[in-house]
Amino acid sequence: MATFFSKLDSDRIVAAIAEAEGQSSAEIRVHVTHRKPKDLEERARRRFALLGMTKTAQRNGVLFYIAPRLRKFQILGDSGIHEKCGDDFWKEVASEMEESFRRDAFTEGILRGIEKVGEVLARHFPHSARDEDELPDTIDEEP
Numbered sequence: 001m002a003t004f005f006s007k008l009d010s011d012r013i014v015a016a017i018a019e020a021e022g023q024s025s026a027e028i029r030v031h032v033t034h035r036k037p038k039d040l041e042e043r044a045r046r047r048f049a050l051l052g053m054t055k056t057a058q059r060n061g062v063l064f065y066i067a068p069r070l071r072k073f074q075i076l077g078d079s080g081i082h083e084k085c086g087d088d089f090w091k092e093v094a095s096e097m098e099e100s101f102r103r104d105a106f107t108e109g110i111l112r113g114i115e116k117v118g119e120v121l122a123r124h125f126p127h128s129a130r131d132e133d134e135l136p137d138t139i140d141e142e143p
Contacts, residue, residue: 028064081125094113
């Protein structure tokens, strides 16, 4: 799936993550897997934990888990953010991303997802002077 990854504008995605995190105390990660997991949500939850996202101070991490070989993705929010926004919010974000993905506009879909999540994170978890960037802003790739 090097083809999918090569279609992503990593610099723009990393910049969008940094911008969203600059407005809130949350952590956002993007993970692309080249595998075809049988249970996408379970695999995404495992990756969420492996990336250290359950260890953020306010439990407000968000993971965009993308499995291009399955043509599917999962968005996971830790307990702190999920309590604030609920299932309908995640469905809305996923719907907007799907719209872009159907047009093969993968970078734009991910950027739109990060932007929407960033807006909610900024509202519920505003940035303060003592906030630290707890996790790297890079795109994580799993062979």
